[in-house]
Amino acid sequence: MQSKRVFLALSTAALLGGVAALTPAWAQTATVRVDGSSTVFPISEAVAEEFQRANRNVRVTVGVSGTGGGFARFCRGEIDVTGASRPARATEIEACRAAGIRFIELPVAFDALTVAVHRDNTWARQLTVAQLRTIWEPGATGRITNWRQVDPAFPDLALTLFGPGSASGTFDYFTEAIMGRSGQSRTDYMATEDDNVTVMGIARDRGALGYFGMAYYEANRERLRSVSIVPATGGAAVAPTMENVIAGIYQPLARPLFIYVSERSLQRPEVRQFAEFFLTQGARLSREVGFVPLPAEAYTVAAGHLRDNRLGTRFATGEPVVGVRIQDVMRREPRL
Amino acid sequence: MNPTRSRFSPQPARHVKERVVHSLLFLSAMSAIAITLAVVSILVLESMSFFREVSLREFLTDTQWTPLFADPRYGVMPLVGATLVVTSIGLLVAVPLGTLAALYLGEFAPSRVREFFKPTLEMLSSVPSVVYGYFALLLVTPLLQQIIPGLPGFNMLSAGLVIGVSIVPFVSSMSEDAMRAVPMDIREGSYAMGATRLQTARYVVFPAALSGIVAAYILAMSVALGQTMIVAIAAGQQANLTLDPTQPAATLTAYIAQVAIGDVAHGTIAYQSIFAVGLVLLLMTLVLNILGHFMRRRYRESY
Numbered sequence: 199m200q201s202k203r204v205f206l207a208l209s210t211a212a213l214l215g216g217v218a219a220l221t222p223a224w225a226q227t228a229t230v231r232v233d234g235s236s237t238v239f240p241i242s243e244a245v246a247e248e249f250q251r252a253n254r255n256v257r258v259t260v261g262v263s264g265t266g267g268g269f270a271r272f273c274r275g276e277i278d279v280t281g282a283s284r285p286a287r288a289t290e291i292e293a294c295r296a297a298g299i300r301f302i303e304l305p306v307a308f309d310a311l312t313v314a315v316h317r318d319n320t321w322a323r324q325l326t327v328a329q330l331r332t333i334w335e336p337g338a339t340g341r342i343t344n345w346r347q348v349d350p351a352f353p354d355l356a357l358t359l360f361g362p363g364s365a366s367g368t369f370d371y372f373t374e375a376i377m378g379r380s381g382q383s384r385t386d387y388m389a390t391e392d393d394n395v396t397v398m399g400i401a402r403d404r405g406a407l408g409y410f411g412m413a414y415y416e417a418n419r420e421r422l423r424s425v426s427i428v429p430a431t432g433g434a435a436v437a438p439t440m441e442n443v444i445a446g447i448y449q450p451l452a453r454p455l456f457i458y459v460s461e462r463s464l465q466r467p468e469v470r471q472f473a474e475f476f477l478t479q480g481a482r483l484s485r486e487v488g489f490v491p492l493p494a495e496a497y498t499v500a501a502g503h504l505r506d507n508r509l510g511t512r513f514a515t516g517e518p519v520v521g522v523r524i525q526d527v528m529r530r531e532p533r534l
Numbered sequence: 535m536n537p538t539r540s541r542f543s544p545q546p547a548r549h550v551k552e553r554v555v556h557s558l559l560f561l562s563a564m565s566a567i568a569i570t571l572a573v574v575s576i577l578v579l580e581s582m583s584f585f586r587e588v589s590l591r592e593f594l595t596d597t598q599w600t601p602l603f604a605d606p607r608y609g610v611m612p613l614v615g616a617t618l619v620v621t622s623i624g625l626l627v628a629v630p631l632g633t634l635a636a637l638y639l640g641e642f643a644p645s646r647v648r649e650f651f652k653p654t655l656e657m658l659s660s661v662p663s664v665v666y667g668y669f670a671l672l673l674v675t676p677l678l679q680q681i682i683p684g685l686p687g688f689n690m691l692s693a694g695l696v697i698g699v700s701i702v703p704f705v706s707s708m709s710e711d712a713m714r715a716v717p718m719d720i721r722e723g724s725y726a727m728g729a730t731r732l733q734t735a736r737y738v739v740f741p742a743a744l745s746g747i748v749a750a751y752i753l754a755m756s757v758a759l760g761q762t763m764i765v766a767i768a769a770g771q772q773a774n775l776t777l778d779p780t781q782p783a784a785t786l787t788a789y790i791a792q793v794a795i796g797d798v799a800h801g802t803i804a805y806q807s808i809f810a811v812g813l814v815l816l817l818m819t820l821v822l823n824i825l826g827h828f829m830r831r832r833y834r835e836s837y
Contacts, residue, residue: 264796270799336604336605363602363796364603364604365602365798382604383603383604385598385603386772386774388688389602389771390771391796398671399687399688399770401687402686403686403687
């Protein structure tokens with residue numbers, strides 16, 4: 199009886215002591231909060247992992263709220279860095295301005311937005327922009343449900359569609375590039391912010407078609423097949439590969455990927471170190487996860503902007519993003 | 535002179551202590567009611583702002599549910615239909631399995647077998663529902679795709695089947711308790727008349743325990759209605775007006791989870807839509823509970 203009480207007392211003391219010892223460690227850990235686009239997520243995650251390995255006393259949390267969700271949190275001051283698969287919108291720039299949050303826009307990679315089909319899909323090896331529009335425009339809801347309606351040469355097979363939801367930057371960019379206006383899309387498809395769910399859906403359905411960032415295609419090459427796109431200007435179909443994006447011919451679905459860092463957060467050394475690490479390691483890590491790295495000068499220029507606190511965005515209201523190439527992004531100057 | 539009462543008698547303190555304990559217990563009981571009232575009032579208040587924008591008629595009769603898109607439609611029928619389909623499939627699985635399991639454990643199994651199976655069956659209820667969801671997506675669906683060619687990767691059938699499996703413990707446990715509450719005398723009387731164990735179970739025990747068994751079914755239906763993660767993961771999240779279980783669809787609960795986890799801004803109509811959907815879910819469960827209450831009263835047998 200006596201030993202039982204002693205044991206109980208000792209174990210309680212050990213538990214409390216352990217908690218007390220750990221709590222100061224938890225409280226002191228510097229944290230960098232990253233969120234935003236599910237497309238940029240693989241890069242951010244890879245950078246965060248390596249950064250934490252190199253700096254054991256800093257914690258980096260990476261969320262996936264989508265480009266829109268990331269901006270909402272960013273302009274409320276809840277996070278330090280947000281990833282975006284499209285430049286900030288006018289409403290988002292305004293929201294940040296109203297909240298007194300100023301940011302630095304850093305391009306980190308280029309993406310070939312990939313349209314993917316099931317591995318056994320041998321008929322849709324290439325699609326034109328017009329065909330994509332037929333499939334995805336708002337008027338296609340409930341109407342275009344069969345591959346034969348896209349092209350009479352295609353087999354008589356049910357068309358099941360997967361893609362990101364309306365809060366996703368990928369959704370915004372795809373609809374703007376194909377339909378001409380952001381947000382214009384049919385509604386009867388499996389919409390999810392989690393691109394892995396889209397991959398899974400396409401991989402299981404012979405008549406499926408969907409779209410996401412190229413890193414998700416690279417990671418699932420055995421299960422999917424990418425579709426080459428014939429640009430709106432005509433000519434040969436172009437595959438979503440790194441070479442074609444660098445050459446600037448994968449149009450209109452090549453797009454820049456950004457991270458936005460808040461000026462206020464940069465005053466914390468861990469955030470500044472993380473942003474610099476992102477730019478120095480960005481080329482290697484974006485290539486590793488499957489995106490197109492920018493040329494080396496682009497990262498040097500971006501690092502310079504970070505050092506000199508060049509606030510603002512390269513894409514102020516009204517300027518088109520679709521069709522912009524790597525060289526264009528490098529040439530533009532950020533403006534507040 | 536009063537020998538039992540002095541100035542330092544414990545009597546007044548004990549009286550106070552009793553009062554305090556009494557009040558605390560009363561507050562605890564009241565808190566359950568207060569929380570329920572709070573939940574209902576929040577749902578009703580926010581739904582009122584929703585219904586100021588969307589007419590009740592459109593809500594109940596429109597055939598598409600697309601509040602998150604550019605041209606939103608607010609017909610709740612696709613969600614209600616999917617909820618009913620998935621719940622029905624779940625009950626089709628759980629009711630026979632659970633009742634037969636309870637019957638076997640209560641009437642036929644030797645006590646050693648019962649001691650092993652009963653806790654094992656109840657372990658089914660301790661598996662987290664999100665694990666069940668991935669189980670449905672990654673194991674059940676590929677299996678079904680071999681039996682039903684052309685089955686989509688996300689469908690209501692595998693979600694319904696796994697929901698059924700997850701609520702079997704509720705049905706079996708409560709049914710068995712109900713059957714055990716039937717007095718031994720009635721059973722012995724039946725045996726004395728020459729009935730076999732099966733005949734006793736079917737014609738004597740089961741009808742006698744009916745009110746408890748019906749309560750078990752109603753509880754299982756409520757749990758199936760409220761299942762969120764299994765449907766969100768395995769049935770896809772595309773609102774689809776169909777009664778065909780091989781199609782993907784979104785239930786009321788899956789839609790709420792999708793919007794609540796996403797980043798819809800406060801105060802927008804898409805945000806308020808989850809309260810309207812929650813209200814529909816609450817009303818369905820309420821109707822079910824009232825139904826269960828009346829059925830239990832009707833079939834109740836007192837011994």
